[in-house]
Amino acid sequence: MNLKLLSGLADATVILHAAFVLFVVLGQGLILLGWLKQWQWVRYFPFRGLHLLAISYVVLEAWLGLTCPLTTLENYLRRLAGEIGYGHSFIGYWVPYLLFYSAPEWVFTLVYSIFGSLVVLTFLAYPPRVKS
Numbered sequence: 001m002n003l004k005l006l007s008g009l010a011d012a013t014v015i016l017h018a019a020f021v022l023f024v025v026l027g028q029g030l031i032l033l034g035w036l037k038q039w040q041w042v043r044y045f046p047f048r049g050l051h052l053l054a055i056s057y058v059v060l061e062a063w064l065g066l067t068c069p070l071t072t073l074e075n076y077l078r079r080l081a082g083e084i085g086y087g088h089s090f091i092g093y094w095v096p097y098l099l100f101y102s103a104p105e106w107v108f109t110l111v112y113s114i115f116g117s118l119v120v121l122t123f124l125a126y127p128p129r130v131k132s
Helices: 003-037 045-064 069-080 090-099 105-125
Strands: none
Touching (some): 003 105
16 A cells, blocks of 8 residues: 555544544533533534544553554554654644543543543533433
8 A cells, every 4th residue: 555645544543533632622521611602502412422432432442551553553653654753744643632631540641531521511501402
């Protein structure tokens, strides 16, 4: 397979990963802001259900010590492309700095768990509504 194509697929995986993170983090911010502003769209059940499912998956991965499949896929594609880690394209080099930090695993598990608890509490205190 074309090495440039593999590298591009790895970059696309990083973008997908960043979009997932943004959905979880910004989604919670929008839910809280929407609660204050009485925006009805933030109570839309499919949005809230997907949001809860997304952070639940992250927390479960952290508790079980699993590596995110998107990270695994990106690293696999980069190896196939003959790359070592990040650094052969702008996206492949810079976006990981926004996603990955250097800290002990327990720190991430704690942060994910606290954030997940916030999402669950928000879900319960300001529940979604099913459109009739």
